[in-house]
Amino acid sequence: MPEVALVAALEREISPMVRNWKASQQEYSGRSFRFFEAGERVAVCGGIGPQAARQATEAVISLYKPSMVVSVGFVGALDHSLRVGQIFEPRLVIDAGDGSRTDTGGGSGVLVSFSSVAGPEQKARLASSYQANAVDMEAASVARGAEAHGLRFAAVKVVSDDASFEMPSMEPFIRRDGSFASGRFAFHAALRPWTWGTVFRLARNSAKAAQQLCEYLEKHEGNPTTVPVRSGSKK
Numbered sequence: 001m002p003e004v005a006l007v008a009a010l011e012r013e014i015s016p017m018v019r020n021w022k023a024s025q026q027e028y029s030g031r032s033f034r035f036f037e038a039g040e041r042v043a044v045c046g047g048i049g050p051q052a053a054r055q056a057t058e059a060v061i062s063l064y065k066p067s068m069v070v071s072v073g074f075v076g077a078l079d080h081s082l083r084v085g086q087i088f089e090p091r092l093v094i095d096a097g098d099g100s101r102t103d104t105g106g107g108s109g110v111l112v113s114f115s116s117v118a119g120p121e122q123k124a125r126l127a128s129s130y131q132a133n134a135v136d137m138e139a140a141s142v143a144r145g146a147e148a149h150g151l152r153f154a155a156v157k158v159v160s161d162d163a164s165f166e167m168p169s170m171e172p173f174i175r176r177d178g179s180f181a182s183g184r185f186a187f188h189a190a191l192r193p194w195t196w197g198t199v200f201r202l203a204r205n206s207a208k209a210a211q212q213l214c215e216y217l218e219k220h221e222g223n224p225t226t227v228p229v230r231s232g233s234k235k
Contacts, residue, residue: 001064001065001066002037002039002040002041002042002064002066003040003041003066003067003068004040004041004042004066004067004068004069004070005041005042005043005044005057005060005061005064005066005068005069005070006041006042006043006044006070006072006217007043007044007046007053007056007057007060007069007070007071007072007138007142008043008044008045008046008072008073009045009046009047009048009049009052009053009073009074009137009138009178010045010047010048010073010180011034011045012206012210013045013072013073013074013209013210013213014036014043014045014072014073014210014213014214014217015210015214016210016211016214016215017043017213017214017217017218018036018038018043020038021036021037021038021043022036022037022038023035023036023037024037026059026063028055028058028059028062028063029055029058029059031055031059031177033045033046033056033059033060035060035063035064042060042064042066043072044056044059044060046059046138046178047175047177047178047179047180048137048138048174048178048179048180049115049137049138049174049178050097050113050115050137050138050140050141051141051178052138052177052178053071053137053138053139053141053142053145053178054141054142054144054145055178056142057069057141057142057145057146058145061145061146061149061151066151067151067152068146068151068152068153068154069142069145069146069151069152069153069154070153070154070155070156071093071136071138071139071142071143071153071154071155071156071157072155072156072157072213072217073136073138073157073158073213074136074157074158074159074160074161074206074209074210074213075088075111075134075135075136075157075158075159075160076118076123076134076135076136076159076160076161076162076163076165076167077123077133077134077159077161077162077163078112078123078124078126078127078132078133078134078135078163079109079127079133079134079163080162080163080164082133082134082159082162082163083159083162084159084160084161084162084205084208084209085158085159085205085208085209085211085212086158086159086212087156087157087158087212087213087216088109088111088133088134088157088158088159089104089106089107089108089109089154089155089156089157090104090107090108090109090110090111090133090134090139090155090157091103091104091105091106091107091108091109091110092104092109092110092111093110093111093112093113093139093140093143093155094110094111094112094113094130094132094140095112095113095140095141095144096112096113096114096115096126096129096130096140097113097115097140100140100144102140102143102144102147102153104143104153104154104155105152105154106154107154107155109132109133109134110130110131110132110133110134111132111133111134111135111136111139111155111157112126112130112132112134112135112136113135113136113137113138113139113140113141114126114135114136114137115137116137116171117137117167117170117171118135118167119166119167120163120164120165120166123135123163124163127163134157134159136157139155139157142155143155156213156216156217157213158209158210158212158213158216159209160202160205160206160209161202161205165201165202165205166198167198167202168189168195168198168199168202170185172188173185173188
């Protein structure tokens with residue numbers, strides 16, 4: 001059985017790495033998940049948000065019995081020194097919902113998990129409230145799942161949007177199961193030419209971020225937290 005389970009939100013975050021892995025569709029607790037296996041690692045893409053992340057974590061732990069769970073994927077920068085494509089491996093993961101904290105035992109800096117997509121103003125508030133370097137939506141839930149089963153936890157993230165980036169409206173396109181309605185989003189954006197620049201920039205940044213993340217994970221196969229990663233200093 002795989003030793004390390006990687007939990008991402010969306011397949012596009014890790015597609016450069018898993019495209020040649022063995023893929024399978026399996027049911028767990030009434031929901032279907034797609035898993036990717038290669039050697040000592042298994043990956044699952046659970047969807048956007050804390051609930052989807054927790055469900056995916058429970059599924060991969062139950063079906064594959066790993067010894068370590070790693071939350072991987074995109075983060076938004078809160079620290080203005082962090083740039084798109086930069087790997088961020090936090091020492092501390094904080095759940096903004098209840099204030100709970102998980103020490104990963106490696107890396108440096110603080111990642112805060114927030115319940116919705118954060119724009120520049122919300123990012124500034126999160127940075128001030130938690131002294132955090134980056135924000136995502138899933139890591140704290142993955143951490144909670146790993147802890148519930150007594151497993152090692154780590155987070156390896158990559159910056160997909162900098163601290164000042166104004167995200168397009170995403171919430172209406174996140175389905176209840178955490179999947180993203182990309183077709184509806186594309187149609188919505190196509191009818192709004194004033195958003196094209198932002199959408200194109202987001203797509204370009206996301207592709208760059210995914211490539212950098214996958215190269216890092218492949219380099220550190222088996223133990224993605226072997227090499228500490230500088231998080232940048234708060235400004």
